[in-house]
Amino acid sequence: MSAGYIDELHEAFHSDLVYRPEEIPLECSPRPKEMEQTLHGVMKLNGLVIRSLEEIAGRGANAVTYRAGKKFGHEVAKYFQKREDVEGALHELSDLLRGQYSFEVWKPEDKETFIIEENGETFIYLVFHDCIVRQTLRRNGLDQGGPLCQTLFGYVVGAIEEITGRKAKLEIVHTGPNACLKKLVLK
């Protein structure tokens, strides 16, 4: 390694910045715009982890990621207000997911209400618009609906169960490049 190269490296990591301790940081550094490379790195890494998990654990991968997501959902929602009404719970959930996922309650034209009863099942359609999982999968050329999607599924189910105290299930109806349709089945 040449001395010139070492000096160049030192130069890159040196600044005249005066850094003081701060108790409550009000902005992140670097600025989000400068984090593009980091974001791509994280997406790439997540994609590779999921691909390897699938290769090793096969279909068992879904069970692992679903369980991990569900635990996370329960854990995070523990600190949220408990409520029995599903509408309120979904409201809490959208606050919980803000920034990473965004969703809306949706219904087909022929349905009168958002809470649908069909074939002995009570469910609500949710359209997920923004989704970091979808972005990660597309970044890596992976199919939607696999193990990484299961983490989100588990997360939503865990959070809904924690908030409402009722058992829930989430099913994929359709995955698309811009939005995904899911069915939240209430038990």
Added chain:
Amino acid sequence: MDIRVDKDACVGCGLCVKDCPMHVYELQEKVSVPVRPNNCMGCLSCHEICPAQALEHRGIYAAKRHYIDIKVCEMLRKVV
């Protein structure tokens, strides 16, 4: 939802009809027609599958696309 089909571009393959989970389209005289536009939830699977790029959605929410690698796109733009 306002969905428009470019009738001149549409090749009548019917892929959008088959792919749309909400049965928004129907083939009429070998052209796709959005017969149930209010059933669209904006997934854009139809855009991805249409070989003629004949579809247009207006008033749709475009999801965040941080996965696009701008550097790669810039390089591709130079050669394509």
